[in-house]
Amino acid sequence: MKKNIAIVMGGYSSESHISIKSGNVVYNHLNKNKYNAFRVLILKDKWVALNENDQEFAIDKNDFSFILNDKKITFDCVFNAIHGAPGENGQLIAYLKLINLKHTSAPFYQMALTFNKRDTLSAVKAYEIKTATSIYLNQGDEIHLDEIINKVGLPCFIKPNNAGSSYGISKAHKKEDILPAIKLAYKEDSEILIESFLNGTEVSVGVIQYQQETKVLPITEIVSENDFFDYEAKYEGKSQEITPARISKTQREKVEKVAKKVYQILGMSGFSRAEYIFVNDEPYFLEINTVPGLTEKSILPQQAQAAGISLEKLFENAIESALKNEY
Incomplete structure (x- = not known):
């Protein structure tokens, strides 16, 4: 029997419109022969499921269900594509835990921790991970x-x-x-x-759970046309994102080791993408994103493609891994 999958998107932050793009990419690439996929728009003023014609159906927050053609639809798993609150800061994940619904993200505490840059830096510094002052x-x-x-x-x-x-x-x-x-x-x-300010080559490193193993994806070098990797550089083409990164073997091995360690220190599961800057060949950790962009042009999908992982496989793996998780 096909599993019912809710792809949650939107959110309460400035990133809402980016999240909707990510969620629609996930929806378009999920195997419809294997899953009944529904887009669920979560905004401050409404939680609604959407059908193929974008007709809205109110979500019952008691059990995260909705009524379609007089039939109650419940979900087997939630695919989290919300950047920012409430999807990336632990709030939505804590709610899903309360109603015992599987999801593709890390547990709620880890999501809350990693959304807080200050607390994340404090956690990794305790393990001697290099960071900026x-x-x-x-x-x-x-x-x-x-x-x-x-x-x-x-x-x-x-x-x-x-x-x-x-x-x-x-x-x-x-x-x-x-x-x-x-x-x-x-x-x-x-x-x-x-x-x-750290002066050096900036790289973005995707680390994911793939086929029950922690996998470091091919590394992306960030070359911004602007003064730094700002919104324009990220979303309006004002940067080069070069995968694989033009770094030495020594740099690659060091940042892969650190990125995997950071993933484990922070108790991650599912997707993550962290930024590092090399100073004298040493990778300095900047921050980690636990719901990275998932459009075709986003960095993590580019890295997956370089690793030979299609978007369909990437998203299916996230769902199947979530269904096996016990939290």
Whole structure:
């Protein structure tokens, strides 16, 4: 019998429209002979399942079901394609745990932990993973510009602690840039992170559970036309994403080892994509995404293709792995 799969998309953050693109790609590539796939749009004002004609059917939040042609539809598994809240920060995953519904992401605590950049850095630093020097601020804290510069130097990055897709991130080149950058970051989150600039080759490393093993995908080199890998660079073609990355064998082996270790330290399962910068051949961890972009042009699907894994196989593996998980 075919399994009923809910592909959740949308969400409550600035990344909602990107998530919808990812969710539709998953829907289009799932094997319809094996799965009954339904797109489920989760927005602040509504949770609805969509049919092929985009007709909406309200989701019953008691058990995540809906009524179609007078028949109650329940799900065997949820494919999580929500970037940002509530799909990537643990909220939706905790709800699915409460109603005992399988999903393609890591457990809810791991999702919450990794969505918080500050807490993620604290966790990996305990295992001697190299990271940039950083300062944390909460909205309302006093701002001492000279202290910030003395610790992290210039240029530096100012970013929201809980946000994705480079929303609210700025690169401050001089002292006068810092306060406007902090103000911008606070528009996305009440907690911010200020990090030292690392000068080196940036790479993106996908690590996934594939056929019951932790697999590091071919590495992507990021070459941004802009000052850093910002929203334009990620989504509007202002960057080159070169897979496999033009790095040495030593660099590749080091970052593969670190990426796999980080995946395990953070208790990941399912998809992940983490960013690193090489400084003197040593990979420095920047951040990890647990619901990375899944469109045909997104980095993780590019990496899977380079590894000989089609989107159909990639998505099917995520569902089959989820169905076997006990959490």
